Amino acid sequence: MKRVGGSSAMAWLFGASLVILCLWVLLPLYLLMVNSVSTPDQIHGWPKRLWPEISFDTILFFWNFQGVAQAMFNSIVTAVITLLLSILLGTPAGYGLARFRFRGKNLFRIMVLMTRAFPLPLLALPLAVVYLQIGLDDTLIGVALVHTMLALPFTVLVTFSLFLGIPRELEEVAWTMGCTRWEAFRKVVLPLAAPGIAASAVFAFVVSWNEVFAAAILTVNNQTLTAFLVQSLDESPVHLKFAGGLVLVLPALVFIFAVRKYMFSLWGIASR
Amino acid sequence: MTGISVAGIQKRFGAYQALTSVSLEVRDSEFTVLLGPSGCGKSTLLRIIAGLEYADGGTIDIGQRRVNDLPPRLRRIAMVFQNYAVFPHMTIYDNVAFGLRTRKTPEAEVRTRVMRMAELMDIGAQLSKYSAQLSGGQRQRVAVARALVVEPEVLLMDEPLSNLDALLRLQMRAELKSLLQEFNTTTIYVTHDQVEAMSLADRIAVMNGGHIEQYGSPMQIYSRPATRFVGGFIGNPPMNFLLDDHHSYSRQVGLERPGKAHSLGIRPEDIQVYREMATQCWPVKVGVVECLGPMQQFTAELDHQMLRVTADPDLALHSGETLYLRPDPAKVCWYDGEGRMLPV
Numbered sequence: 284m285k286r287v288g289g290s291s292a293m294a295w296l297f298g299a300s301l302v303i304l305c306l307w308v309l310l311p312l313y314l315l316m317v318n319s320v321s322t323p324d325q326i327h328g329w330p331k332r333l334w335p336e337i338s339f340d341t342i343l344f345f346w347n348f349q350g351v352a353q354a355m356f357n358s359i360v361t362a363v364i365t366l367l368l369s370i371l372l373g374t375p376a377g378y379g380l381a382r383f384r385f386r387g388k389n390l391f392r393i394m395v396l397m398t399r400a401f402p403l404p405l406l407a408l409p410l411a412v413v414y415l416q417i418g419l420d421d422t423l424i425g426v427a428l429v430h431t432m433l434a435l436p437f438t439v440l441v442t443f444s445l446f447l448g449i450p451r452e453l454e455e456v457a458w459t460m461g462c463t464r465w466e467a468f469r470k471v472v473l474p475l476a477a478p479g480i481a482a483s484a485v486f487a488f489v490v491s492w493n494e495v496f497a498a499a500i501l502t503v504n505n506q507t508l509t510a511f512l513v514q515s516l517d518e519s520p521v522h523l524k525f526a527g528g529l530v531l532v533l534p535a536l537v538f539i540f541a542v543r544k545y546m547f548s549l550w551g552i553a554s555r
Numbered sequence: 556m557t558g559i560s561v562a563g564i565q566k567r568f569g570a571y572q573a574l575t576s577v578s579l580e581v582r583d584s585e586f587t588v589l590l591g592p593s594g595c596g597k598s599t600l601l602r603i604i605a606g607l608e609y610a611d612g613g614t615i616d617i618g619q620r621r622v623n624d625l626p627p628r629l630r631r632i633a634m635v636f637q638n639y640a641v642f643p644h645m646t647i648y649d650n651v652a653f654g655l656r657t658r659k660t661p662e663a664e665v666r667t668r669v670m671r672m673a674e675l676m677d678i679g680a681q682l683s684k685y686s687a688q689l690s691g692g693q694r695q696r697v698a699v700a701r702a703l704v705v706e707p708e709v710l711l712m713d714e715p716l717s718n719l720d721a722l723l724r725l726q727m728r729a730e731l732k733s734l735l736q737e738f739n740t741t742t743i744y745v746t747h748d749q750v751e752a753m754s755l756a757d758r759i760a761v762m763n764g765g766h767i768e769q770y771g772s773p774m775q776i777y778s779r780p781a782t783r784f785v786g787g788f789i790g791n792p793p794m795n796f797l798l799d800d801h802h803s804y805s806r807q808v809g810l811e812r813p814g815k816a817h818s819l820g821i822r823p824e825d826i827q828v829y830r831e832m833a834t835q836c837w838p839v840k841v842g843v844v845e846c847l848g849p850m851q852q853f854t855a856e857l858d859h860q861m862l863r864v865t866a867d868p869d870l871a872l873h874s875g876e877t878l879y880l881r882p883d884p885a886k887v888c889w890y891d892g893e894g895r896m897l898p899v
């Protein structure tokens with residue numbers, strides 16, 4: 284393999300692109316953090332300081348803002364339901380894909396991916412109508428169902444590659460040693476797959492936590508945090524937005540940090 | 556008494572016929588080896604016996620019990636896989652104890668049996684380690700220990716030695732042989748290595764293209780190959796086959812031959828080599844000469860047909876010279892046009 288940046292000009296270009304890309308991602312995060320721990324005055328003030336005096340005024344204001352606590356609670360409930368549903372539905376599907384031969388298997392895999400290509404806005408109106416009809420409108424479980432739909436393809440494909448990576452013989456040897464299929468799964472496969480399943484669980488949580496479109500459309504009173512922030516965006520002071528932004532970003536950051544070890548293998552195998 | 560009786564087993568994978576009506580009888584405490592080239596269906600047959608794969612037709616009995624519809628866990632078997640399949644998330648102790656624990660053996664008994672097995676397999680020092688900390692040979696021992704500790708009625712092994720390097724394989728082969736003689740377990744052992752098969756087996760089933768070509772003792776298989784395939788697969792170098800449809804070569808050396816004979820087969824070491832013209836000999840031209848230490852091998856051309864011959868190491872051989880060969884009449888086998896052996 285040739286090294287990227289064989290000549291010095293290439294190396295320079297490569298380095299510069301890296302710096303730009305990093306700034307592109309990190310600068311907003313930096314501003315978000317800094318402004319969240321600044322006083323409201325500092326947020327509006329100029330010039331900025333690189334390190335503000337740490338103050339929790341903004342965060343406290345955000346926390347005490349009417350409706351934030353409830354919205355945050357709703358977000359957590361929705362995300363936990365999404366997490367549970369995705370794992371409970373997605374893991375068996377991933378296992379089935381990895382271990383069984385059946386008719387239409389490849390079609391099924393493509394369909395799983397295709398659901399991600401389907402634009403949610405197109406689905407929004409019919410979904411809202413159906414939800415109104417069956418009484419799921421403005422409920423957290425209703426939102427969680429849509430979020431599960433968004434997270435499920437990843438859960439299926441990630442657990443699929445996870446189970447593929449666990450040799451079939453490990454299970455088979457357990458069967459010959461007196462295990463039922465389920466016992467072999469529980470004693471042999473599950474312990475080996477647990478870290479990966481945990482990673483995809485956290486991923487489902489983050490998908491739900493960050494989703495705004497469906498949450499905003501399907502709820503009126505029981506809003507999740509994203510829906511709440513979007514709706515009160517116009518009327519709320521700017522430091523509220525910063526604090527809200529940080530709260531939204533934080534779980535995703537924690538997630539990436541926690542599962543960074545898996546990220547590459549997940550993408551690499553999930554696209555196979 | 557745990558014999559294995561397999562009758563008329565068939566298996567298709569899609570349009571591909573992997574097994575065509577395979578039948579096999581393994582007697583109690585017999586060591587049977589399934590031998591054949593890669594892809595001939597050995598593993599498929601073994602997995603069907605283990606219950607890891609369903610047959611499309613035929614019956615399997617283990618110890619007078621019809622097991623066709625039983626899951627692997629109820630077939631009273633143990634299996635050793637080529638890649639050992641040692642559970643990576645358990646210590647070696649827990650690996651060996653696994654089968655005993657799923658059968659609800661009291662923990663005190665688990666302990667004594669695991670310890671005894673560990674001593675027997677020389678893995679006592681590894682018991683608290685994990686699979687990743689072991690060498691290939693040690694993993695192999697763990698896999699065998701784990702299978703034997705439950706004292707199975709039937710032991711199935713799928714190329715258990717083929718992932719070891721040559722020296723270790725030789726050593727493990729000898730150990731395995733004495734171990735299994737001691738345990739007296741009915742065993743089916745899959746390999747594509749003919750030396751392994753010859754040295755381990757009570758009986759060898761030579762497979763080819765989804766069926767069994769011959770099932771017999773190593774000596775029967777070697778000296779009386781039932782088909783040309785078996786003769787050509789077993790032996791290094793393999794059996795020579797001489798096309799003799801006009802009866803000219805057999806008459807030349809004074810051999811009686813069955814009427815339908817199409818070709819004659821003779822092992823390289825069953826040919827006498829003469830330097831001087833003698834009666835009832837094939838005059839041949841020497842091709843490549845290879846000295847292998849205890850003996851030498853050379854290729855001999857007889858009217859555009861090639862023979863491989865084993866000769867004494869002190870015989871001076873020169874490429875291109877003419878020699879005279881005479882096959883041992885008692886060792887010659889006759890084959891018909893389809894390659895099946897004919898009775899003399």
Ligand SMILES: Nc1ncnc2c1ncn2[C@@H]1O[C@H](COP(=O)(O)OP(=O)(O)O)[C@@H](O)[C@H]1O
Binds near residue numbers: 591597599600
């Ligand atoms: N699960 C499967 N799906 C499709 N074909 C298979 C499967 N398992 C084995 N085969 C085919 O069946 C034939 C026999 O395989 P196998 O029993 O593994 O051979 P061996 O162990 O003798 O090398 C091979 O041609 C193989 O490609």
Ligand SMILES: [Mg+2]
Binds near residue numbers: 597598599
């Ligand atoms: Mg095989």
